[in-house]
Amino acid sequence: xxxxxxxxxxxxxxxxxxxxxxxxxxxxxxxxxxxxxxxxxxxxxxxxxxxxxxxxxxxxxxxxxxxxxxxxxxxxxxxxxxxxxxxxxxxxxxxxxxxxxxxxxxxxxxxxxxxxxxxxxxxxxxxxxxxxxxxxxxxxxxxxxxxxxxxxxxxxxxxxxxxxxxxxxxxxxxxxxxxxxxxxxxxxxxxxxxxxxxxx
Amino acid sequence: xxxxxxxxxxxxxxxxxxxxxxxxxxxxxxxxxxxxxxxxxxxxxxxxxxxxxxxxxxxxxxxxxxxxxxxxxxxxxxxxxxxxxxxxxxxxxxxxxxxxxxxxxxxxxxxxxxxxxxxxxxxxxxxxxxxxxxxxxxxxxxxxxxxxxxxxxxxxxxxxxxxxxxxxxxxxxxxxxxxxxxxxxxxxxxxxxxxxxxxxxxxxxxxxxxxxxxxxxxxxxxxxxxxxxxxxxxxxxxxxxxxxxxxxxxxxxxxxxxxxxxxxxxxxxxxxxxxxxxxxxxxxxxxxxx
Numbered sequence: 471x472x473x474x475x476x477x478x479x480x481x482x483x484x485x486x487x488x489x490x491x492x493x494x495x496x497x498x499x500x501x502x503x504x505x506x507x508x509x510x511x512x513x514x515x516x517x518x519x520x521x522x523x524x525x526x527x528x529x530x531x532x533x534x535x536x537x538x539x540x541x542x543x544x545x546x547x548x549x550x551x552x553x554x555x556x557x558x559x560x561x562x563x564x565x566x567x568x569x570x571x572x573x574x575x576x577x578x579x580x581x582x583x584x585x586x587x588x589x590x591x592x593x594x595x596x597x598x599x600x601x602x603x604x605x606x607x608x609x610x611x612x613x614x615x616x617x618x619x620x621x622x623x624x625x626x627x628x629x630x631x632x633x634x635x636x637x638x639x640x641x642x643x644x645x646x647x648x649x650x651x652x653x654x655x656x657x658x659x660x661x662x663x664x665x666x667x668x669x670x
Numbered sequence: 671x672x673x674x675x676x677x678x679x680x681x682x683x684x685x686x687x688x689x690x691x692x693x694x695x696x697x698x699x700x701x702x703x704x705x706x707x708x709x710x711x712x713x714x715x716x717x718x719x720x721x722x723x724x725x726x727x728x729x730x731x732x733x734x735x736x737x738x739x740x741x742x743x744x745x746x747x748x749x750x751x752x753x754x755x756x757x758x759x760x761x762x763x764x765x766x767x768x769x770x771x772x773x774x775x776x777x778x779x780x781x782x783x784x785x786x787x788x789x790x791x792x793x794x795x796x797x798x799x800x801x802x803x804x805x806x807x808x809x810x811x812x813x814x815x816x817x818x819x820x821x822x823x824x825x826x827x828x829x830x831x832x833x834x835x836x837x838x839x840x841x842x843x844x845x846x847x848x849x850x851x852x853x854x855x856x857x858x859x860x861x862x863x864x865x866x867x868x869x870x871x872x873x874x875x876x877x878x879x880x881x882x883x884x885x886x887x888x889x890x891x892x893x894x895x896x897x898x899x900x901x902x903x904x905x906x907x908x909x910x911x912x913x914x915x916x917x918x919x920x921x922x923x924x925x926x927x928x929x930x931x932x933x934x935x936x937x938x939x940x941x942x943x944x945x946x947x948x949x950x951x952x953x954x955x956x957x958x959x960x
Contacts, residue, residue: 496718496722496724515824515861516862549824549867550715551824551825551862552824553828553862556828556831556836568719572719584870585719587866591720592721595711595717595729601679601711602683603683604683629907629910629911633684633907633948636946636947637946638686640682644682648708652778653779656776656778657725657729659775659777660725660728661721663771664725667724
């Protein structure tokens, strides 16, 4: 290791703007509430598969360690099972914080299959007001690219066939809300209000 | 007993058997439930990561505004995720600033919500409102000898913590026993099935549901019952993958608890919506005329 490399390794990049940005997000106030007790990683359903535990994520946000936080797979693996939120002595809704972090990661050019799924989902909601599960699968496939889609289709064909055979995936979308245009107006007004209130 | 019913998107597709069996069972129990007119998707737990927390909350709140117009105090959801979302947004209406802002947005669709409803889960309504005695009185085919693993899943009792015991829930097992079956004790009744991750990260889902199936199987369960659409779908549809990857030979039917109630109430297999099950429940239920 050269001296320069050693120096690089020893220097922690601290980005206070990042900390501030997370605090300003809609669930950012909860990050301040965490007392680092470690209950969340001990209850987390998928902690073993996470790069950083939920507790560590909070610690690194406070330390301004932007890259480590945003590049971790932690927020993508949060299933919103509420186990940590239940047991947290401060009542921090960690899954909501994780959702904010996903949002922030995408803003910084980092994406994940889970977010692609969420985006396809949200698009269907704003288009029709309700989800069409069959279409969701297709649109998700298109979003992750044709190559990945074919691989997924091949891997999952047994499951897909079973779902179709048992009439649990409809081939046509079920009806949506009567006036999806109005719903979109509601959502865009909500986005304006959130922005006015300081959320990102 | 009158309720406003929020079916949720899965009631029209992957969890259609829940929707049908719940309505059939409700009829027998004398529950008067009316679907919310023009309901929309609750947004589930993922939408906020795309459109932001507040917009996602308003999306869910639109249903509460519509439900309020229906005139009943209780909105009952069948899906655990819908219940979690609608319930937590409902709580936020206690905050005046949130309420004003949410109603500002809802005003674009000439809607507003006072915050006065209760959001309930069907499982809770069955045990707390209908009561086990009434359920027992409708049983015509006691499910004697049937071993049932009550898989509660994660959000059902944890999201709002307003019914049952969220560390050691009993409601689901209470119903099973009331129907005459045996509720087996298994270690994974509250473990997360990873929900919607089944499509975006199937490997994660498969490794999460294997121990759930294993613990139900090791406890000697003939079948699994659950109150959650995603739990049902993942355990039922992905069982084939678990068998392939872990070299197991599981063949455990996964039913909604309302389907089991339908069987015990003497309804036919069509009303119990059994044909939607991927792992066939025919063997497990053979002795009960289903």
